[in-house]
Amino acid sequence: MSENDSDVTIMQFEELPDAPPKRRLKFSWTGKLGIAVVVFWSTMVLFGPYIAPYHEADILDEALFIVPGSDELYPETDFQPPSKVVFLGSDYLGRDTLSRILFGARTTIGISLVATLLAYLMGVTLGIAAAVGGGWLDTGLSRFNDAFLSIPHIMLGLVVIAAIGSTIPLLIILTGFIYGTSVFRIARALGQDVMVSDFVEAAKVRGEGLWWIITREILPNVAMPLATDFGLRFVYIILFISSLSFLGLGVQPPMSDWGSMVKENLAGLPYGSIAPLVPALAIATLTIAINMIVDDVSAHSGGKLAKRMI
Amino acid sequence: MSALLEVDQLTIDARKDDGSLLPIVKGVSFNVQRGEVVALIGESGSGKTTIALSALGYTKPGLEFTGGEVRLEGRDVITMPSEEKRQLRGERVAYLAQSAAATFNPALTIGEQVTESAVLHGHFNQEEANQRAESLYHDLELPDPERLGKRYPHQVSGGQLQRLMAAMALCSKPDLLVLDEPTTALDVTTQIEVLKAFKSVIKQEGSAAIYVTHDLSVVAQIADHIVVLYAGDLQEHGISEQVINQPSHDYTRRLMAAVRPPPAAGQSDETTGEHRRDVPALEVKNILAGYGRKQHDGTPAITVLRDVHMAIERGHTVGVIGESGCGKSTLARVMSGLLPASKGDVLLDGEPLQPDLRNRSRNQLQKVQFVFQMADTALNPRQRIDQILGRPLEFYLELSGDAKRRRIAELLQMVDLPQEFAGRYPEELSGGQKQRVNLARALAASPEVLLCDEVISALDTIVGANVIELLKRLRRQTGVSFVFISHDLSTVASFADEIVVLYAGRVVEQGKTDHVLSPPYHPYTRLLISSVPELRVGWLEETMQTQEAQAGIDRVVKLTEIGCPFFDRCPLAIEGTCDREPPPIRDIGDGHTINCHRSKEEFVR
Numbered sequence: 001m002s003e004n005d006s007d008v009t010i011m012q013f014e015e016l017p018d019a020p021p022k023r024r025l026k027f028s029w030t031g032k033l034g035i036a037v038v039v040f041w042s043t044m045v046l047f048g049p050y051i052a053p054y055h056e057a058d059i060l061d062e063a064l065f066i067v068p069g070s071d072e073l074y075p076e077t078d079f080q081p082p083s084k085v086v087f088l089g090s091d092y093l094g095r096d097t098l099s100r101i102l103f104g105a106r107t108t109i110g111i112s113l114v115a116t117l118l119a120y121l122m123g124v125t126l127g128i129a130a131a132v133g134g135g136w137l138d139t140g141l142s143r144f145n146d147a148f149l150s151i152p153h154i155m156l157g158l159v160v161i162a163a164i165g166s167t168i169p170l171l172i173i174l175t176g177f178i179y180g181t182s183v184f185r186i187a188r189a190l191g192q193d194v195m196v197s198d199f200v201e202a203a204k205v206r207g208e209g210l211w212w213i214i215t216r217e218i219l220p221n222v223a224m225p226l227a228t229d230f231g232l233r234f235v236y237i238i239l240f241i242s243s244l245s246f247l248g249l250g251v252q253p254p255m256s257d258w259g260s261m262v263k264e265n266l267a268g269l270p271y272g273s274i275a276p277l278v279p280a281l282a283i284a285t286l287t288i289a290i291n292m293i294v295d296d297v298s299a300h301s302g303g304k305l306a307k308r309m310i
Numbered sequence: 311m312s313a314l315l316e317v318d319q320l321t322i323d324a325r326k327d328d329g330s331l332l333p334i335v336k337g338v339s340f341n342v343q344r345g346e347v348v349a350l351i352g353e354s355g356s357g358k359t360t361i362a363l364s365a366l367g368y369t370k371p372g373l374e375f376t377g378g379e380v381r382l383e384g385r386d387v388i389t390m391p392s393e394e395k396r397q398l399r400g401e402r403v404a405y406l407a408q409s410a411a412a413t414f415n416p417a418l419t420i421g422e423q424v425t426e427s428a429v430l431h432g433h434f435n436q437e438e439a440n441q442r443a444e445s446l447y448h449d450l451e452l453p454d455p456e457r458l459g460k461r462y463p464h465q466v467s468g469g470q471l472q473r474l475m476a477a478m479a480l481c482s483k484p485d486l487l488v489l490d491e492p493t494t495a496l497d498v499t500t501q502i503e504v505l506k507a508f509k510s511v512i513k514q515e516g517s518a519a520i521y522v523t524h525d526l527s528v529v530a531q532i533a534d535h536i537v538v539l540y541a542g543d544l545q546e547h548g549i550s551e552q553v554i555n556q557p558s559h560d561y562t563r564r565l566m567a568a569v570r571p572p573p574a575a576g577q578s579d580e581t582t583g584e585h586r587r588d589v590p591a592l593e594v595k596n597i598l599a600g601y602g603r604k605q606h607d608g609t610p611a612i613t614v615l616r617d618v619h620m621a622i623e624r625g626h627t628v629g630v631i632g633e634s635g636c637g638k639s640t641l642a643r644v645m646s647g648l649l650p651a652s653k654g655d656v657l658l659d660g661e662p663l664q665p666d667l668r669n670r671s672r673n674q675l676q677k678v679q680f681v682f683q684m685a686d687t688a689l690n691p692r693q694r695i696d697q698i699l700g701r702p703l704e705f706y707l708e709l710s711g712d713a714k715r716r717r718i719a720e721l722l723q724m725v726d727l728p729q730e731f732a733g734r735y736p737e738e739l740s741g742g743q744k745q746r747v748n749l750a751r752a753l754a755a756s757p758e759v760l761l762c763d764e765v766i767s768a769l770d771t772i773v774g775a776n777v778i779e780l781l782k783r784l785r786r787q788t789g790v791s792f793v794f795i796s797h798d799l800s801t802v803a804s805f806a807d808e809i810v811v812l813y814a815g816r817v818v819e820q821g822k823t824d825h826v827l828s829p830p831y832h833p834y835t836r837l838l839i840s841s842v843p844e845l846r847v848g849w850l851e852e853t854m855q856t857q858e859a860q861a862g863i864d865r866v867v868k869l870t871e872i873g874c875p876f877f878d879r880c881p882l883a884i885e886g887t888c889d890r891e892p893p894p895i896r897d898i899g900d901g902h903t904i905n906c907h908r909s910k911e912e913f914v915r
Contacts, residue, residue, distance in 0.1 A: 201688075205667060207667065207672055220693075
């Protein structure tokens with residue numbers, strides 16, 4: 001009987017939960033739009049070259065542009081407005097802009113993605129190593145990193161490419177290295193935060209090795225902020241590679257890439273050609289879309305994240 | 311005359327993600343008369359702070375007023391335009407937050423901050439405000455009131471800062487004070503000094519106050535009326551003496567039952583009959599430890615612990631007690647090897663342990679388990695409960711598969727948690743449940759010694775009492791030895807077989823619980839015992855008359871190298887001896903020792 005009584009009291013006044021249950025990540029309409037755009041461009045990376053009407057390097061035959069019934073045998077092929085032959089017009093050499101955008105998606109996004117992954121591999125490994133190792137390892141790595149951070153990215157890129165020459169592997173390694181320095185700082189700061197938490201201390205008291213502490217205790221707790229940063233970093237790298245291409249130091253012709261497409265076709269602007277606008281628009285849609293997704297994710301993780309990124 | 315503040319059928323809701331409302335405060339009504347202190351008492355989540363803040367017409371972000379009124383002299387403050395609310399806050403209703411250290415801006419002088427709101431509201435000019443502040447410092451018995459305003463927050467002690475916050479709130483002569491857990495974070499000896507100052511100043515100023523706390527013994531000292539809350543509902547409302555002496559509601563009775571009686575001999579339940587006296591499970595000898603860079607002689611830059619000896623017999627519980635900064639947690643860290651001692655030995659089953667845990671064997675690590683103070687931070691938020699409990703099982707005992715799952719189920723059962731918690735993440739649990747998981751993780755290793763660092767300090771009274779009951783049962787079931795670290799003497803008295811009293815990193819008294827808690831006392835032990843608030847009206851006034859309280863309050867713990875560390879707070883101090891020579895260890899018999907220059911006979915006075 002008495003046991004029953006105490007049960008009733010406990011039921012009646014049970015412990016109140018500490019916090020409301022975890023909110024699930026929900027995307028706003030901007031976030032959903034962002035996802036749609038990113039999905040669209042990812043599909044283009046995979047299938048673009050197969051659905052492109054022409055090859056990226058094809059200079060279109062004049063015959064294609066002959067308007068039926070017209071007697072003009074040698075029509076202009078460069079900077080043509082959109083038509084049934086070229087859906088998004090032609091560029092300064094008379095190549096199909098749509099095909100070049102589709103091929104360029106693979107080059108631009110592919111290079112940027114590999115470079116971002118490289119930056120992450122390097123930055124996170126060394127950043128977490130510095131946070132966990134501390135002491136001289138931390139000081140050494142951080143000062144070395146500071147030295148590279150102090151050189152403007154684009155200058156560093158220009159100097160190295162001017163000295164060695166531009167190839168795609170070099171472009172990837174260079175970009176990965178330059179952006180790895182920023183990733184290092186974020187990974188180190190996040191790692192240091194988690195490193196001093198009680199649960200890491202509890203793992204140490206248990207006698208866990210470094211590998212367990214890094215992979216099971218630290219990485220899962222820094223994964224979310226790093227994932228958000230990954231999106232932003234990817235955007236920076238697209239812009240960086242496009243800037244290099246715009247300066248003529250990035251992807252070399254005849255391969256198409258969005259940055260170099262803007263540059264090649266600048267001359268078309270006075271003629272009212274849309275050739276330089278289309279690749280610019282492609283860069284803009286992709287980067288803005290990624291930013292919209294990142295905004296939603298970081299709002300979910302409580303704004304704290306956004307502050308750390310800056 | 312109508313009441314100063316009338317809370318009338320107040321309801322406050324939280325808006326959830328999907329737009330639906332979650333009730334936080336469910337139609338609470340009470341009044342506050344002029345010159346009267348009303349205490350809001352309840353556990354965390356009971357809505358007590360939310361109600362208190364409504365007196366300022368404020369809710370935390372995400373909460374909404376959905377019904378009822380809060381009237382200050384007949385005017386509803388909820389519907390007031392925000393310009394009027396701004397005038398109201400700080401001038402007519404003042405709020406005192408829990409942590410003074412977080413309230414004060416370290417870059418401004420105390421005087422500037424205390425007078426700021428009064429001057430801002432145009433109540434006084436700076437000159438008058440300074441005078442007003444000075445007289446308040448005087449009333450709050452703060453040292454050196456003439457020059458206090460020129461000092462910076464870091465130059466005064468925590469208890470003084472807490473009283474300065476009261477000065478800040480009172481400076482513009484508010485009609486109503488809202489005090490939110492103002493003494494919860496303080497040590498007992500500091501708490502009574504702050505309570506006394508608050509009480510006298512509230513009486514003197516004639517202002518009304520709402521006092522929010524979860525501590526019934528504190529309420530008994532300061533409140534005229536008590537409002538008991540649970541989950542946003544008013545459970546009981548009445549005059550203090552009536553609520554405390556004849557609680558009419560179940561919940562109030564439960565709260566009262568959870569309040570531990572004041573520490574005295576004979577409360578602890580002796581563990582096992584058979585005391586195997588051969589080798590202690592864990593023993594520390596001559597420990598010297600601290601933080602900072604190592605100096606030439608091998609001692610750390612800041613020495614926290616000095617000459618600490620203690621032994622934990624098999625199956626026994628040793629309580630370590632002392633104020634914040636006395637080195638309790640450091641001692642646990644030394645035992646676990648997290649902080650290698652600079653000098654001295656840690657012995658496990660008579661075998662010396664390496665000072666640094668990295669050099670200890672897995673078997674040795676398994677035998678000494680550490681339970682961290684804050685379960686919130688001690689559990690990895692990205693691991694499920696079964697992963698958290700499973701890891702020590704596979705790490706130490708090499709269990710896997712079904713054997714591991716069965717053991718996890720046993721552990722959950724052992725700490726009274728339902729089986730389905732295995733699949734949850736820590737943030738889906740309440741504070742008390744997390745602390746149980748924290749305990750279960752330590753038990754998973756099948757340890758010989760459990761180091762419990764303030765394991766119930768962060769919990770509500772009832773939840774904490776439940777955890778203590780659990781610990782007692784586990785001790786009976788498993789025969790594990792406990793080192794139980796706490797600043798709460800009542801808890802230690804009800805749980806420990808032996809007590810070690812630490813002061814400024816040194817042991818001042820140790821022995822069996824019944825011996826330590828009965829005369830002869832070390833003067834510091836005596837101060838500690840007399841500072842624990844009792845659950846009766848009028849206790850505060852009586853206590854403040856005692857010699858210990860008068861000598862001991864308002865001082866901070868100082869780490870000293872020579873003499874007795876307690877010298878400057880001790881009513882029995884001998885000038886010229888106590889401040890020069892380290893006190894001798896006096897053996898009172900049966901393992902009870904007191905480190906003091908005074909003799910046994912002199913303690914009794």
